[in-house]
Amino acid sequence: MHDDQVSAGGEQAQQEVLSAADVAEGPVPAHVACVMDGNGRWAARRGLPRTEGHAAGEAALLDAVEGALELGIPWITMYAFSTENWRRPPEEVRYLMGFNESLLMRRRDELNEKGVRIRFAGRRDWRVPKRVLTRMDESIELTKRNRRCTLTMAFNYGGRAEIVDAVRDLVADGVKPEKVTEKAIRSHLYFPDQPDPDLVIRTSGEHRISNFLLWQLAYSELVFTEVLWPDFRRTHLFEAVRDFQRRQRRYGGVT
Numbered sequence: 231m232h233d234d235q236v237s238a239g240g241e242q243a244q245q246e247v248l249s250a251a252d253v254a255e256g257p258v259p260a261h262v263a264c265v266m267d268g269n270g271r272w273a274a275r276r277g278l279p280r281t282e283g284h285a286a287g288e289a290a291l292l293d294a295v296e297g298a299l300e301l302g303i304p305w306i307t308m309y310a311f312s313t314e315n316w317r318r319p320p321e322e323v324r325y326l327m328g329f330n331e332s333l334l335m336r337r338r339d340e341l342n343e344k345g346v347r348i349r350f351a352g353r354r355d356w357r358v359p360k361r362v363l364t365r366m367d368e369s370i371e372l373t374k375r376n377r378r379c380t381l382t383m384a385f386n387y388g389g390r391a392e393i394v395d396a397v398r399d400l401v402a403d404g405v406k407p408e409k410v411t412e413k414a415i416r417s418h419l420y421f422p423d424q425p426d427p428d429l430v431i432r433t434s435g436e437h438r439i440s441n442f443l444l445w446q447l448a449y450s451e452l453v454f455t456e457v458l459w460p461d462f463r464r465t466h467l468f469e470a471v472r473d474f475q476r477r478q479r480r481y482g483g484v485t
């Protein structure tokens with residue numbers, strides 16, 4: 231561990247830069263989920279268009295994945311586009327579709343070489359351009375045998391939509407009311423094999439869930455940081471893990 235001088239708002243602030251070794255001894259979450267928020271504000275502060283903030287978020291995403299690999303976190307979920315994000319200005323939506331497609335083309339080989347399995351949680355509806363779906367399918371196929379870490383991109387994802395889809399499946403299967411249990415609903419979520427997130431990180435100082443993994447977050451530990459997503463690096467992941475290690479999880483019981 232070492233201290234680093236960083237400039238925050240024009241003032242010199244002491245900030246601890248953590249490495250994986252600083253938190254590797256404690257319990258490491260099996261599943262970390264991130265709400266990558268603050269790209270637009272990051273860009274606005276620099277007088278840049280919002281899309282430049284998204285572009286800068288790519289490095290943060292890759293560094294967070296690297297950090298997760300260093301720590302041996304086997305499951306990561308990243309919120310890349312919500313079912314509500316279609317309400318953003320059309321040019322931003324268009325940009326985000328193209329950006330997610332090109333990000334996969336740029337990064338899938340290196341993620342594959344690192345042993346990362348790429349998956350997508352969300353609705354494959356008519357609004358997602360065909361070519362984006364094609365890149366998604368190619369990335370899934372390319373990386374499907376990897377097991378070091380599973381990176382799930384929540385794309386055209388909504389927590390409520392996921393629950394609706396699970397219930398629709400149950401109804402379509404003719405499941406009787408008394409057979410509608412938590413276990414039955416869970417088994418119809420997009421990825422029933424995935425453990426619930428132990429830790430959720432939201433950047434940019436916003437303190438809300440925004441329709442992310444509503445079912446799965448029931449007992450997750452939530453960490454909110456002021457850091458804007460494009461500035462997020464693995465040290466911030468390690469800080470969140472350290473925070474997580476100080477929490478006492480009770481799951482409704484007593485300790």
Ligand code: FPP
Pocket residue numbers: 265266267269284287288291309310311312314315326333436438440
């Ligand atoms: C939820 O906030 C946040 C998201 C759905 C993440 C959106 C992320 C991006 C658009 C950038 C993706 C970046 C990379 C690098 C792939 P919200 O804004 O949907 O919800 P709110 O209105 O409640 O804040």
